[in-house]
Amino acid sequence: MTDAPPTLEMSIEEFSERAQAIVDQVRKVIVGQTDLIRQALICVIAGRHALLEGVPGLGKTMLIRTLAQAMNLKFARIQFTPDLMPADIVGTDILEEREDGRREFRFQAGPVFANLVLADEINRATPKTQSALLEAMQEKRVTVANQTYELEAPFFVLATQNPLEMEGTYPLPEAQLDRFMFKVDVTFPNANELVEIFNRTTGSYAAEPEPVVDAEQIIAMGELALQVPIASHVSEYVARLVVSTHPEYPDAPDMVKQYVRYGSSPRGGQALILGSKVNALLEGRYNVAFDDIRQIAAAVFRHRLLLNFEAQAEGITADQIIEDMLEKVGQEG
Amino acid sequence: MQRVIKQGQTQSLLLDSHTVLSEYLQRWNTRLRVARTLIWVPRGLLVGLLIALIITFISRMRPWLLPEEILRNGLIAIAATGVLSLVLVWLWPRETHFSAQDFDRRFGLKERMSTALELGSGQLFAPKVFVTHQIEDARIAAKKVNLAHLLPLRVRWLEVAVLVLSLIVFVGSLLFENPYTDQVLAQQALDREIDERIEELEGSREEVLENADLSEAQQQELSEPIDEAIENLERDEISEAEAVAALSEAEQELREMATDGMSSDERQALENAGSALQNSEPSSELGEAMENRDQEQAAEEAEELADNLDNLSEEERQELADQLEEAADALESTDPELAESLRDAAEALREGNTQQAQEALEEAAEQMREQGQQNQSQADAAEELADDVAESRREMIESTQDDASGSEEQQQPGQQQPGGQQPQQGEGQESQGTEQQSGQNQQGTGQTQQQNGESGESSEGQQPSGENTEGQQPGQPAEGQQGGQQPGEGQGDSDSQQGSQGQASQSQQQTGASQGQASASGAGDTGNPSGSEEQPGGAGEQPGPGEINNNPGDEDMRDFESVYSPQRIGDSGGEDSEMSLSGEVSEDEGDPINEVFNDEFSGESVVPYDRVFQQYQGEVQKALDSDYIPIGLRDYIHAYFTSLEPQD
Structure with missing residues (x-):
């Protein structure tokens, strides 16, 4: 090597430093939940949406708010309730009287016009309201009264839902679930973490996260992630994983054939590669490895596998099927 | 942080890095082949040894190969499998990309090498700046690989021990005598x-x-x-x-x-x-x-x-x-x-x-x-x-x-023949029973030859009617046989032809008994075709003593021709356990007649039945071991010949 390697617009070291800075800020508030933080961060850097599922009180909302603070993003929280209307999300035209006495409609932007939207307990709203988020999540724009409004970049929806209180809820339709890059299970903290949580929340200490990055830098980090190369045999592995989630695929694992009604869409593969690229950068690598794929596979496929009645009856979870699939599907074609 | 990279510089970096990575791969491949050589060559040799042991085993189960052939074939098998394993290890194709993927997994390189090679070869698209960084990252990771730790040169001692053990078994099996050696030698000679x-x-x-x-x-x-x-x-x-x-x-x-x-x-x-x-x-x-x-x-x-x-x-x-x-x-x-x-x-x-x-x-x-x-x-x-x-x-x-006598001598070196007449008696015994x-x-x-009208001398000693003995002198077959066939003389051509046909059919017979029958009829003698009690039913040809026999003092001693065991087996031995031979036994070498025979046979050389029977037994065993005799009849034949064993 006679010449020094050329530099990137953002070096991998800078990427890692910034990501670590965000994590550090979040850790000021959130105790434990390493995977949750990392996967939420991957979604944010990748510019995709995440669905956080966990029982109340585990810090889901707190995490998202902290992320927004650390990244200095415009944050909006929407508490989904059965009577929430689409206009409450996207906004509406209101009639306004000018000084000259003339009246005209003015668009009153809803909470979706933010960088980071927290859709709290998203499954409590009616499907009509839930679907109001569809266009925003996919197209990153909203249309009200035939008028289309672009959402400000970056735009992320981090939704939460409670898996226990299912009465009076409206499970998200598959089409909407597919728009979430990850579905992250928020686990209950262990005893040590609980002690730390108690200490932090029952005293006078009140941690205040500081903004360490801004929206532009988040976008730059996302663009850098997109450049991470992925070797052809790794891409093929992702493809094999995606098709293996379909029970009709001849080489699908037995568990998939037995318990899965419908497998992942191509969006699952896209999410897997994109998430892996971010994960590779977070680990200080310039390329995607099989390990990256395996690390995020569960979060990617968990909500994309539609289990059949037999699986529900036998208590088989999507995570079990994914674990089996990762074991059965070989890295070598 | 930003720096303008000239196109040429980036290209040069790419080429250099790619070359370095290829060198790493080549070095790792060589190391891998050496490691595999230590594993697969012993395994290949073991396979060859197993083949050699199988050859040895088969050769001990049925007549097939001589010990030296087993050794040669075994060594060829061992060498062939050893060389084959070596060739496979060193010439088995390992494509560059496959090698890169393989070493990524082996060395935990997280797909750095395979990605770098794809980027370097242009198979994968990425911004050049990123490509350069990735390849450099792969090079650094490759440099850190500790081959001695990740790809150790290990010999699997358990397999080597099995190899050595198999070798000992193989050599040992060669040292032990193979019961089929003589049979194989005879077959090869044939x-x-x-x-x-x-x-x-x-x-x-x-x-x-x-x-x-x-x-x-x-x-x-x-x-x-x-x-x-x-x-x-x-x-x-x-x-x-x-x-x-x-x-x-x-x-x-x-x-x-x-x-x-x-x-x-x-x-x-x-x-x-x-x-x-x-x-x-x-x-x-x-x-x-x-x-x-x-x-x-x-x-x-x-x-x-x-x-x-x-x-x-x-x-x-x-x-x-x-x-x-x-x-x-x-x-x-x-x-x-x-x-x-x-x-x-x-x-x-x-x-x-x-x-x-x-x-x-x-x-x-x-x-x-x-x-x-x-x-x-x-x-x-x-x-x-x-x-x-x-x-x-x-x-x-x-x-x-x-060949048969050679192998027999080889098999029984120095074995004393009864009566102390080892040389002549031994020959006589061979010629009786060999074939x-x-x-x-x-x-x-x-x-x-007689059919062709060649006249023969008839001055040979005659056998009494019904006694058919056989004796032929090499070098004078026509004379001896014509002389010996005195009773047949005067018969027409057709008779002679009949005799000849009888001979042909005899040759196809496996047992001495049927040969004896055919011989008798062919010669036109009055011998008992059934070969039963009175006299042996073999063809009688006895040359005159003055012409053919070896007399003491004669200058030209002639070898005795092979003696055909007549078809008389099945009786109780004793007197009947004798057969006549042409010629006389030299007094210097003992007189077997005095040992086991009565005076009735004085003047003739005879071979005791028990000696003849040994050869019969060998032939029977050979026939039974061959595929000519159906399995269902083997016990029957075995029982028959067992009943013919000479009584002590």
């Missing part, structure tokens, strides 16, 4: 001998085909028995008896052809024509000559008849014409030209044209003369060919006897 015989037969056939005196049809006719014999000899796993039988059969067919050079159809046609002509007084002598197949004589008689036509009455001419017509009909299928001449003569006689009839008869005489000469040529060629075949057969028998067909086939040779 195979060689058969090959030689085939070569000789092919040479004889070539001579026949190149013989200008013979017509194409005659060449073809003479070649047929040879071809048949060659075909039989070329069969797989042919036994010695079958080989000799094949040669005997060919010889017999050739001897038949050698009698008059005619085929059986021709012979029959000539006889029929002769019979027809004998019905007429003027042509009776012509008919007799034709019936005797003496074509030269017939030609002369035909000419004489032609000369006498003018002296015949009209009635005699008409009668002669009818007989000539009838003879012509008989010869129509085998000799149409002669038939036409005779028919012309008959027609001319009927028309009263004696001149034309004379011409036709003279023409017929000429044709008969020519035909006779041709037949004589064929007969001579057949005779020569038969002699060649007989010689081949004799050589084969002698050679296999030598019982041998003596018989030699006898057959003598018989066929």
Whole structure:
């Protein structure tokens, strides 16, 4: 090597430093939940949406708010309730009287016009309201009264839902679930973490996260992630994983054939590669490895596998099927 | 942080890094092949050793290979599998990308190498700046790989121990005596001998085909028995008896052809024509000559008849014409030209044209003369060919006897024969039992020679009626056998042929008993064909003592020919457990007669039954081990020969 390697617009070291800075800020508030933080961060850097599922009180909302603070993003929280209307999300035209006495409609932007939207307990709203988020999540724009409004970049929806209180809820339709890059299970903290949580929340200490990055830098980090190369045999592995989630695929694992009604869409593969690229950068690598794929596979496929009645009856979870699939599907074609 | 990178610099960096990565891969591949060599070459050698052990095992289960062949084949198998494993390890293709993926996994490089190679080769698209960083990252990771730790050169000692153990077993198995060695040696000797015989037969056939005196049809006719014999000899796993039988059969067919050079159809046609002509007084002598197949004589008689036509009455001419017509009909299928001449003569006689009839008869005489000469040529060629075949057969028998005696001597070095007569008795025992067909086939040779009219001396000692003993002297087979066949003398050709046929069938027999029967009938002796109590049923040929026997003080001591064990087994031994041999036993070397035989056999050399039986037993065992005898009959045969064991 006679010449020094050329530099990137953002070096991998800078990427890692910034990501670590965000994590550090979040850790000021959130105790434990390493995977949750990392996967939420991957979604944010990748510019995709995440669905956080966990029982109340585990810090889901707190995490998202902290992320927004650390990244200095415009944050909006929407508490989904059965009577929430689409206009409450996207906004509406209101009639306004000018000084000259003339009246005209003015668009009153809803909470979706933010960088980071927290859709709290998203499954409590009616499907009509839930679907109001569809266009925003996919197209990153909203249309009200035939008028289309672009959402400000970056735009992320981090939704939460409670898996226990299912009465009076409206499970998200598959089409909407597919728009979430990850579905992250928020686990209950262990005893040590609980002690730390108690200490932090029952005293006078009140941690205040500081903004360490801004929206532009988040976008730059996302663009850098997109450049991470992925070797052809790794891409093929992702493809094999995606098709293996379909029970009709001849080489699908037995568990998939037995318990899965419908497998992942191509969006699952896209999410897997994109998430892996971010994960590779977070680990200080310039390329995607099989390990990256395996690390995020569960979060990617968990909500994309539609289990059949037999699986529900036998208590088989999507995570079990994914674990089996990762074991059965070989890295070598 | 940002820096403008010139296009050329980036390209140079890419090439350098790619080269470095390729070098790393090459180095790792070499290391991997060395590591695999340490694993797979012992395994390859082990496979070769297992093959060698299998070969050894099979060779101990059935006659197959000699120890030196086992060793050679085993070493070849070991070397071949060892080299094969080495070649596979070092020449097994490992594509660069495959190697990169493999080493990514082996060394935990997180797909850095494979990605870098794809980026470097342009298979994967990424911004050049990123490519450069990725390749550099891969190079750094490759540099950190500790080959000694991640790809150690280890020998699997357990496998090496198994290898050594197998080698010890293999060598050990070679050191222990293989019970089938002698059998294999004999079979190989037989195979060689058969090959030689085939070569000789092919040479004889070539001579026949190149013989200008013979017509194409005659060449073809003479070649047929040879071809048949060659075909039989070329069969797989042919036994010695079958080989000799094949040669005997060919010889017999050739001897038949050698009698008059005619085929059986021709012979029959000539006889029929002769019979027809004998019905007429003027042509009776012509008919007799034709019936005797003496074509030269017939030609002369035909000419004489032609000369006498003018002296015949009209009635005699008409009668002669009818007989000539009838003879012509008989010869129509085998000799149409002669038939036409005779028919012309008959027609001319009927028309009263004696001149034309004379011409036709003279023409017929000429044709008969020519035909006779041709037949004589064929007969001579057949005779020569038969002699060649007989010689081949004799050589084969002698050679296999030598091989057998050689192997026997090798097997029993220094073994003392009873009576302290090791040299002669040992030979006698060999020749009795080695190949019982041998003596018989030699006898057959003598018989066929007798058919050819060769006169033999008959001054040999005679056996009493019903006593058939056998004895032949090498070098004088014709004399000895003709002499020995005194009772058969005076019999017609057909008898002799019968004897010859008997010989041929004997050779195909496996047991000495059936050989003895056939021999007796072939020689025309009065020997008991059943081979039962009175005397051995073997062919009796005993040369006179003054001519053939070895007498003390004689300058030219002759070897005794092989002794055929007569078909007499099955009785209780004792007196009957004896057989006569031609010649006398030298006093210097002891007298076995005094040991086990009574005075009735004084003056003859004899071999005790128990010695003969050893050889029988060997032959029976060989036959039982072969595939010739159906499994269902083996117990029966075994029980039969067990019942024949000599009593102490």
